Each structure stands twice: as structure tokens, then as C-alpha cells.
Amino acid sequence: MASYANQECFQSNDDHPMVLLHRLPSFNSPLKDILQPHFHLLDPADSPEPASSFLSCHAKSVRALICIYNTPLSAETLNLLPSLELIVATSAGVDHIDLEECRCRGIIMTNASTAFAEDAADHAVALLIDVCRRISTADRFVRGGLWPVKRDCPLGFKVGRKRVGIVGLGRIGLEVGKRLEAFGCSIAYNSRKKMPSVPFSYHANVLDLAEDSDALILCCSLTEQTHHIINKDVLEALGKEGVIINVGRGALIDEKVLVQFLLRGDTGGAGLDVFESEPDVPRELFELDNVVLSPHRAIFTSESLEALHQLVFTNLKAFFSNKPLQSVFQIE
Numbered sequence: 001m002a003s004y005a006n007q008e009c010f011q012s013n014d015d016h017p018m019v020l021l022h023r024l025p026s027f028n029s030p031l032k033d034i035l036q037p038h039f040h041l042l043d044p045a046d047s048p049e050p051a052s053s054f055l056s057c058h059a060k061s062v063r064a065l066i067c068i069y070n071t072p073l074s075a076e077t078l079n080l081l082p083s084l085e086l087i088v089a090t091s092a093g094v095d096h097i098d099l100e101e102c103r104c105r106g107i108i109m110t111n112a113s114t115a116f117a118e119d120a121a122d123h124a125v126a127l128l129i130d131v132c133r134r135i136s137t138a139d140r141f142v143r144g145g146l147w148p149v150k151r152d153c154p155l156g157f158k159v160g161r162k163r164v165g166i167v168g169l170g171r172i173g174l175e176v177g178k179r180l181e182a183f184g185c186s187i188a189y190n191s192r193k194k195m196p197s198v199p200f201s202y203h204a205n206v207l208d209l210a211e212d213s214d215a216l217i218l219c220c221s222l223t224e225q226t227h228h229i230i231n232k233d234v235l236e237a238l239g240k241e242g243v244i245i246n247v248g249r250g251a252l253i254d255e256k257v258l259v260q261f262l263l264r265g266d267t268g269g270a271g272l273d274v275f276e277s278e279p280d281v282p283r284e285l286f287e288l289d290n291v292v293l294s295p296h297r298a299i300f301t302s303e304s305l306e307a308l309h310q311l312v313f314t315n316l317k318a319f320f321s322n323k324p325l326q327s328v329f330q331i332e
Ligand SMILES: O=CC(=O)O
Pocket: 090, 091, 092, 093, 094, 112, 116, 296, 299
């Protein structure tokens, strides 16, 4: 690992172009070791200097930045990087990055959705099956020694033939649709726009989608437009038996309202991988057998991380040789 004592000497060259790592000091990533032989990595988190003075002194000519997980990337930080042209996000969601600033400056962004889509979709489907078939409840029942005593575990619901509404038909949403079609579910979706080449029916708003669905699966990005897209009206439209699954971002749902609906029995169940104030999870949910919780793990498999590392490497190589990038995130 390079020493940061003499950063002034660091110059990008064609063989080892300079790339800035943007990470919280607590976020270590194997990417560093993978990229080090090929790029000249600048990592302010390794420097004793405050990040802002590090960036002003050493990163003015940086053209590419890797944003590790959900490290916030504000307009203020971007303003310290006048030569920045590319942000490589190592997450599928990019709500931690100031997209407006990127849009104004024409900064290109790639995200990790191509690397993560299949695993995120598997997790969404697993949550749906778990909520409907009460698998986690059954597991607790057996481990708690209740089987010989009570015999009866709570009755579940069939997954096949459910009407499933997908909110956000990007790469993850499409994979969810593909999987649940194979279960015999009927699939509809809401997205910013209708997708001409998909076989699923389109609803221009989430309220209509909820009215026509037994389960809603949230796969969209968190933006100003999608913040609390699942609110009281949508939950009412989904109905008492309706199930909600979230592998997007916690703030897609008005969490307080969802908790009230679940506690009153006005929503049939929920499978939640993301929460409004992670790692805090509303404690009321712990008691509910129709709720399955996971700690923001939908994308984490060793295969998806390997695919991510490959994607980051390929995109950086492509950028510095003026070749097309993969998994470009369209900033609108
Ligand atoms: O939540 C995970 C991601 O956005 O990659």
C-alpha cells in the first residue's frame, strides 16, 4: 500500500490512472487490493488530514471516483473535485449521492445493479415466500420446542397465482417478475415509464397498482418522488390481506404508518430488508409472526460481490480507454 506522506509526488499516468476512493473509514473493501496493481488509488480515509483538505490538495485532477457502499457524497465534496467525470457506485441504490450536482456537471455514474440484481430478486422472493408460508415462524416453532406440545403452526397463504405488483421495474424488478411468473403469479408494475418490451401490465400510479395486487414488491430507487411512495392510501388500497416486501430503501415506506397497519391487522404481512433509520428497526415488529425482517442483506452473496469487483474494474478500465461503460445509471 502506498504511503500518503508524500502525496504531492502522486501523478496519474496512462498506465496507472488516478482513482479516488470515497469511503467512510469504517468501510473497508477488498476492491482496494484488487485495483491497486492497475490504478493509482487515492484514499483520503487513510490520511491523517481532514478529507476536505486532502481533496483540495491532492485530488483536483481526479477524473474517476469509486463511492464505497452508502458513503454520502455531497455537492460540497463534489465541488472539491473539478475534474471529476465518472462516479463508480458500489451499490445499486444511489440516494446517498447528490444526483442533481452530478446532472448539472454532466458527471457519469455507474451503479452495481447488474451485479446485484439476481441476488436482490432472490431475496425479495424469499421474503415473500417466508411471509406467506410463515417459514421463519415455523422455524421458531420447532426451535422453541412447541411442535410436540401444540402440534399446530399458524396457517400460511399460497404464493402461486398471487397478483404481484412490482414498484420499480429496473434490473432488480425485472428479475423479481421473471421469478414470480414461474410461480404462476400474475405480474403488474409501476415505473417512471411503461416498458414496451415486457409482458407485465403497467399501472401509471402506485395506488392503482396496489388496488389490483395481493402483494407489492418495492424495487425502485429512493428519490424525492418515491420518498414514502407507500403511504396510508396505498396500504388501504392494498387491503387487509395485502403483503408488502421492501428490498429498495426504507424511506420508500412511511414506516410509522406501516407499523400501525400491521399492528391493527390492516396489512396482511411484510418482508423488510431495509428500514428508515438503519440499523434501528421498530421494535413493535419483533412480535409479529406475519413480519419477516433482514438486516439490509438482499444483495450480499459472495458471487454478487465478486461480480461487483469485476464490474468496477471493467468500468474503470473502459473509462480510461474511452470504451463503453456497463451498468450506467441514468440521472434524470
Ligand atoms: O442496498 C444495497 C445497494 O443499494 O446496493
